[in-house]
Amino acid sequence: MENQEKKPKIWLYPGSFDPFTLGHLSIVEQAYRQADQVVITILQHPLKRTLFTVxxxxxxxxxxxRHLPGVIVVADNCLLVDLYRKFQATAIVRGVRNFRDWEYERDYALANQNFLSSCQFVYLAAPATLTYVSSSLVRELLLYDKNIDNLLAPAVAPLLLQYWQNHRRQQS
Structure with missing residues (x-):
């Protein structure tokens, strides 16, 4: 039997990450422990309005x-299947918080597999303490000046505060 090199596990983690929450970070850390390489892909959806620039x-x-050596973070406005090919990925990572997420993610996977049948999906569960956290919730609480530090990745809180202070000054 011929000794074949094992193909590295390159997992893509796509999303808008507007903003990046503790739930997102949890999924990245789980993927990091299982894959050889994780590529976080900030996708720019032309019809989606975001709070933060790319x-x-x-x-x-x-x-x-930053504490996860080798994790790559990129942004692109192409289809996810194109990035899958570009990075020679072996799977797409998706975080699932609840049954509604699972239904959405199942349809998302089927749509992508329609364009690339070899496209594999890995579903990782958010910790129970973070199942209610979403970027939408964070943005809404921010509008009402609520403390959201406990929902954000630690490096995001000061950046979000700085953004919000600048935004408020521009509105005055």
Whole structure:
């Protein structure tokens, strides 16, 4: 039997990460323990309105995963299956908090597999203490000046506060 080199496990973790939460960080850390390489992909959806620019989100995510050597953070506006091919990925990572997430993610996987049948998905569960955390919740609480530090990756809190103070000054 011929000794074949094992293909490295390269997992893509796509999302808008607007902003990057503790739930996101938990999924990245789980993936990091299982894959040879994790590529966090900030996808720019042309129809989705975001609070933070791509550059701000890149800064937040990179600061949040600095403790995980080898994790790559990129941004792109192409289809996820194109990034899958570009990075020669072996799986796409998706975080699941509840049954609604699972239904959405199942349909998301089927749609992507329609374009690339070899596209594999890995589903990782958020810790029970974070099942209610979402970027939408964080943005809403921010609008009402609520303390959201306990929902954010530690490196994100000061960046978010700085953004919000600048935003408020511009509105005055």
């Amino acid at each position: 550059e701000e989100r890149l800064q937040m995510v990179r600061a949040s995963v």
